[in-house]
Amino acid sequence: MSRTIVKNGIFVTLASKEEPVLNGYMVVENGTIDGLYEGEPSPETVNGNTIIDAQGKWVLPGLVNTHGHTGSALLRGAGEDDLPVQKWLESVMWPAEQTFTPGITRAANALAIGEMIKSGTTTFLDMYHLNMDAAGELIKDSGINGVLCRGMIGLCPEHEQREKLNEATDLYRNWHNEADGRIRVMLSPHAPYTCPPSFMEMIIDRASEHEISLHTHLAENRGEVETHKQQYGKRPAEHLAELGFFDLPALIAHGVHLSEKELDLFAEKKVCVSHNPVSNLKLGSGIADVPGMRKRGISVSLGTDSTASNNSLDLFEEMKMAALIHKGTSEDPTVTSAYDTLKSATAQGARSLGYSRKGRLEKGWDADFIFVDHSGMHTLPDPADRVLSHLVYASKASDVTDVYVSGRALMKNRELQTLDEEQVIANVRAAMEELKNLM
Ligand SMILES: [Zn+2]
Known part of the structure; x- marks a missing residue:
């Protein structure tokens, strides 16, 4: 050859x-x-x-985006810009997503993947709850690397929780290590505030049985942590640890509101963190203690979250933001370096997603x-x-x-080369017509 x-x-x-x-x-x-x-x-x-x-x-x-939701890419700029996360989910995201057809999510997947390739992203994680097989097909055909996560919300009867978990397990059986290992699958409860402890335990058991890595939103905003404490008498990360979540390979998104004790635990259990500074700033969630994570040797990678809360999938913008905000908040320019930031956006991201030979230009990679x-x-x-x-x-x-x-x-x-850009844009226009009629 x-x-x-x-x-x-x-x-x-x-x-x-x-x-x-x-x-x-x-x-x-x-x-x-x-x-x-x-x-x-x-x-x-x-x-x-x-x-x-x-x-x-x-x-x-190639750059690695460790947290996002391509299925909601058509919600870029939808609703009001200036909402806190809970209100934004309840008034903008969830009602719109109820109307999504397979055509709408497919157009959104292609738009997001096209945008990522054009901005230098070669690997990404996709947490979504609709039509994940279509996302898998698109990853396969477009040639990008992708981690599929069927996001699960457990605010429903137990039989529905089981259906969602079975769907997520089928996704693993059908797609994990497909396309010459370019595709991986993780099990993904949406968050502790949308998944009661009994459902979390069910997911952890399933992950343990099949040796599947876990991914979830965690400690994104202060309100979510306070509500969890009132409801269960403990902080969400502490609670997940008790349930055994971190006894398996786990990547958490955000980690904005973690205590010193929780950060120590993350270091001990080798929990990986997807740092999403732009989305955290836009939703007014706060700023994660990345210098504290790095000091403890916690693996920190970068994620954009979806275009609905960022509003782009541009990892260059994310890198600059990630390098700058911690210098400013700590009043210490030495807490981040350009080199560490680039490593976060490449090798550390790839390793967090379970890819062992990506993120370096070196023989054998x-x-x-x-x-x-x-x-x-x-x-x-x-x-x-x-x-x-x-x-x-x-x-x-x-x-x-x-x-x-x-x-x-x-x-x-x-x-x-592998996506037809004009067709992707035409499909987005058609999907937007469909969406407007449905909403
Ligand atoms: Zn997210």
Whole structure:
């Protein structure tokens, strides 16, 4: 089989050392990185192989979005912008979602996946409760990596809870490790405030039986923690720990309102956190103690949450926000670095989702990589010397020109290769007509 040689780029490997490989070349074979070298490839290396010229680009691992809901992508900007999370869920999200048809969620899945690929995301987590098989098909066809989570709300009779759990287990049986391992599945109770303890226990038992990892929203806002304390006499994270939730591999979204004791527990149990700063700010939920998490060695990755609360799926924006807010709130610029932020958005995210060979440009790792153009005025001067700083504080999602997953091009020169962008947009327009008639 022919090899692919990516040459003339500045390679940000995010492997063992921070310094980029300048003017190097990377060899890709069968979807895997076969090596990364300094200098020009020899004529023998080039001969008979596919050559990709990365002149004027930074080459880095594809970005990883560890929390979102693609099915609700058409609710971007819907309702009022300035609502707290509970009111926003009850007055905007849940009533609209009641009307969703398969056509509407499919158009939303494609819109979100297209937006993510265009902004350099190669792996994402999708928690949703409708038509997850269609989301799986789209992940399979579009070539992106995706973690499917059938989100479960347990505010219903027990037989309905069981149906939801069985549906989530079927999703695992049908999709886990499909598409050459690009697709993974986790079990996903929506949150402790929507899943009573008996239902949580049912889910934990099922996860334990099939060795499935867990994902949930947790401690997103102060009110939710206070209500839980009144109802059960304990904090939600503390409660989940008692139920055995963290005895299994778990990724929690938000973790804004966690006590010192809960953070210690997360470190001990190796709980991973998806930090969603933009969504947390927009819904007025607060700011997670990421420096406190990092100090304890907790794995922190980045998520956008859905376009309904962000309102974009742009991980460049998320990286900049994540790097800046903790400097400001702690009045200490040393608490975050550009390097740590990039690691959060790549390898740490991939590991949190259970992918062991993604997030670095290194021999033996999956060839998931993106090109970021550094010729714009906003990324000058010295793109070779100031790579990490420019990538986190100056680059924009629109600077992403090419996106590869397992060596396959999903976008070339800003043009989607596996999705028909015009068709995706036409389907969104048709779905919006349908939605307006239904609501
Ligand atoms: Zn969410």
